[in-house]
Amino acid sequence: AQTVTQSQPEMSVQEAETVTLSCTYDTSESDYYLFWYKQPPSRQMILVIRQEAYKQQNATENRFSVNFQKAAKSFSLKISDSQLGDAAMYFCAYRSAYGSYGGSQGNLIFGKGTKLSVKP
Amino acid sequence: IAGITQAPTSQILAAGRRMTLRCTQDMRHNAMYWYRQDLGLGLRLIHYSNTAGTTGKGEVPDGYSVSRANTDDFPLTLASAVPSQTSVYFCASSERLAGGIEYTGELFFGEGSRLTVL
Numbered sequence A: 001a002q003t004v005t006q007s008q009p010e011m012s013v014q015e016a017e018t019v020t021l022s023c024t025y026d027t028s029e030s031d032y033y034l035f036w037y038k039q040p041p042s043r044q045m046i047l048v049i050r051q052e053a054y055k056q057q058n059a060t061e062n063r064f065s066v067n068f069q070k071a072a073k074s075f076s077l078k079i080s081d082s083q084l085g086d087a088a089m090y091f092c093a094y095r096s097a098y099g100s101y102g103g104s105q106g107n108l109i110f111g112k113g114t115k116l117s118v119k120p
Numbered sequence B: 001i002a003g004i005t006q007a008p009t010s011q012i013l014a015a016g017r018r019m020t021l022r023c024t025q026d027m028r029h030n031a032m033y034w035y036r037q038d039l040g041l042g043l044r045l046i047h048y049s050n051t052a053g054t055t056g057k058g059e060v061p062d063g064y065s066v067s068r069a070n071t072d073d074f075p076l077t078l079a080s081a082v083p084s085q086t087s088v089y090f091c092a093s094s095e096r097l098a099g100g101i102e103y104t105g106e107l108f109f110g111e112g113s114r115l116t117v118l
Helices: none
Strands: A003-005 A010-014 A019-021 A024-026 A032-039 A046-052 A064-069 A074-079 A088-096 A114-119 B004-007 B010-013 B019-025 B031-038 B042-049 B064-066 B076-078 B087-094 B113-117
Touching (some): A003 A088, A010 A019, A019 A114, A024 A074, A032 A064, A032 A074, A046 A064, A046 A074, B004 B087, B019 B031, B019 B087
Antiparallel strands (some): A032 A046, A032 A088, A064 A074, B004 B019, B031 B087, B064 B076, B087 B113
C-alpha cells in the first residue's frame, strides 16, 4: 500500500521569504500523480500544484514550485516570496494513475499535513 | 458555479441518531469519494464510487454507508451516530476514463461538513 509522510507538523516563515515543505512517499508503482493541496481556515481544499510521475521537469505555478525526486520518492513544495495569505494547512497527496481490483480506486492518499504560519 | 455542493455545512446531533450528509456535483464526474478529516490524521477515505450504481469501502468505512443512484449524488449515511464520528467530512469527485481504469488529474472537493456527535 502507498503511504505519504509529511515530517514537519508545523512550519513558520517570514513574509517575503522562501519556505520549503517536505513530503516523502512510498510506492511500488511507476505511474502516479503527486499533489499539494492548501487548506486555509475556511477549510476549503485548494489545489496548489500537481506533478505527473512520468514528467522529469518540476512543476511550477507562480510562486509555488516542487522538487520532485522520483528515485528518492521525495516531493517538496517551495513557496517563494511568502504572503500572509499563504498561511494554511498544506497536504501532500498521492494518486495512482491506474486502478486495480482490490487496490487503488483512484482516491488520494494524504499525508498528515503541515501547518504553515506566515509572520508579518 | 460548477462544483460540488455539500449539505449541511455544520450539524450537531445526539449519539444514536441517524444522519445523512448530502453531496451533489455538476461536473459529470464518474468517480466520487467521501473523506473524513481529523486533527493530526489528515484526510482518510471512508467510501468511494467509481461510477453510478457501484460503491466500495475505503480505509475507515465502519459505521458509514453510501449509495450512488445517479452520477451527480453521493450521500453518506451514519445509521447510528457515535461521538468518535465527530469530524469534518469532505466529498470529492474526479474524472475517470469511461470503460477503463485510468484516472486523470486531481480531485475536486466540496467545502466540507462539520459534524459533532454528543
